[in-house]
Amino acid sequence: MPDGSLATPAKVKLYEDHKTIHPKAVSGRYRRLKTIAIWVLLAIFFIAPWIRWERGPDAPAQAVLLDLTAPRFFVFWVEIWPQEIYYLTGILIIASLGLFLATSLAGRVWCGFACPQTVWTDLFVQIERFFEGDRAERIRMDKAPWTTRKVLRKAGKHAGWLALSAVTGFGFVAYFTDAPRLAVDLLTFDATYEAAGFFLLFAGMTYVMAGWTREQMCYYMCPWPRIQTAMLDEHSLVVTYDTMRGDRRGPKRKSQSWDERRGQGFGDCIDCGQCVQVCPVGVDIRTGEQADCINCGLCADACDGIMVSQNLPTGLIRFDSLAAQESRALGKPYLWRFLRPRTIVYSLLMLVIAGAMGWTYALRPRLDISVQRDRAPLFVTLQDGAIRNAYTFKVANKTRQNRAYALVAGGVPGAEVKVVGENEAETGEHTSHISASPDSVATYRVYVTAPRASVTAASTPLTFQLTDTANGDKDAYKSVFLGPAN
Known part of the structure; x- marks a missing residue:
């Protein structure tokens, strides 16, 4: 500059200011x-x-x-x-x-x-x-x-x-x-x-x-x-603007006939902007398909109203597919295809998953058990030499009635099951009884004791089996019984 001073650089905004969208009411x-x-x-x-x-x-x-x-x-x-x-x-x-x-x-x-x-x-x-x-x-x-x-x-x-x-x-x-x-x-x-x-x-x-x-x-x-x-392909129905019919766009004078207008190279779109004014996201569909278009069709309603007022066919803006537009441009008939590879795959996957869920729900057990063995100590040696393991035993009663169960442990010869706090009267050799309230999870401390001679390995597979004494429903859980290594 003449005086040698530096010009102040213009401020450039990183983001465009938000413009409030006021969608216009429309019917259709x-x-x-x-x-x-x-x-x-x-x-x-x-x-x-x-x-x-x-x-x-x-x-x-x-x-x-x-x-x-x-x-x-x-x-x-x-x-x-x-x-x-x-x-x-x-x-x-x-x-x-x-x-x-x-x-x-x-x-x-x-x-x-x-x-x-x-x-x-x-x-x-x-x-x-x-x-x-x-x-x-x-x-x-x-x-x-x-x-x-x-x-x-x-x-x-x-x-x-x-x-x-x-x-x-x-x-x-x-x-x-x-x-x-x-x-x-x-x-x-x-x-x-x-x-x-x-x-x-x-x-x-x-x-x-x-x-x-x-x-x-x-x-x-x-x-x-x-x-x-x-997810889209050429057969997907989306809101489209018929450029072959609508362009070139421009306002229409009342005194201008449609023959004169078409003679000047104009199409059916009178550039009234109603399609943009009714759009809830402010999209101008006439510029082509856009990711921001939510396919609500309100612009088609607005455009149809204008076409009716101008005594023109509706559908300048409509739900259409790219394949249909291409076929019409070539003068060929088009039949919309519902069955396509992707629609078949999506439908089959939905049916398979829904069927599997329905099948498993219909056959799901009315009781469910889970067992967690104590990690410290791994086992306890009793005065008579027997080995005892402690477990946290949970039973889920998925019915609306009180249930009584018989609990046995198998896999370790001579193993006896004792449930802490429950009635220890036995209906059979090595059987204990527990119960569960309706629609609840009952938690018990369970001791499994086996003779020393039966514990021949540091880890022996152990299976808990729970049987509903009323209807015979059963469930089993596989765990392990730990003892000293021989």
Whole structure:
């Protein structure tokens, strides 16, 4: 510079400022489908914890209960124990495969119609629209200075958001404890610290995620938009824009006829921007397929409305596949293919896993035992020379009745079983008796004593066998009996 001073470098932002998206209200078949899906899913979510299901005395009467204190998972007639966590693993695998199948068929249709983030964001937008008006009015109000009317409308919106968040927080916690009792405890401020804490956590996260972050959850936090591209192929139905019909885009004058417009090289798209204005994530589908598009179809509803107003065929924006577009460009007929290698693989895997889970659950034993041998000391030598090992014995009674069992140990000749604290009367040589309360795990200290002459190795296989004295159900557990090396 002439005076020799250094120019101040311009500041360059590393990140683009967030632009608030105000989706416009729209009507149409996809909007109706979306509304139906939302209310059905909300009904299931909020009603399920209130359904009663009698399981007998001293058993929870809530149909769907994830009881972490018992701990048990109850889903109507199904009861899952902690050691059966593999059922939860199977459910998660089936859910993942179902998501893969849905994506391969119709893109991010899960994101557009059933994802909790989408469902609650849509509800929050409707509350916002009720208090602040539709898109244009909300934009004007955001730019306008603060007035009493603006404060009241904003306050009403946030009050509605907080009310819905509180109901949602209760709905989440109700799956982990008795719903009616939780409602009373929260209303009377008598809830436990854990229940109150999780209620506030879920309510707060709902308020933040559905009210403030909205589409940013999909943009920056959810990995699925990037993963789902690997599940798509040329036959997947996704929201598309017909470039051959729509381009070249441009506004249309009222005095301009369609023949004149087409003579000038313009297509059916009048560049009104309605497809972008109704999009909940702010995507312009006319620029091509995008990972951020959630396949909700609202842009198709908006575009169809414009096409009807212009006396043109609908479907400029629609659910379509790349293979169908290519076939139409070549003038060939196209038949959508549901059965494809990936859809067959996903479906078969789901059927196999679901069948295996159902089979194992139907045949699962009504009792289960586990044994842990004491590690210190490894064994004890008694005054008469006999060798004794100590074990912690657990029996899971998966029925709703008191059960009595006969316990024997085999594998070591002459071994005798003694259960600490239980009746030592024997029904046979080397047999002991234990019992278990309904739907509980009974824990016992068990001593196994064998003559010194029977212990011929430092480690001898030992099998505990438990038999239900009422119905004959049996279970066995393999352990070892330790003694001095000869």
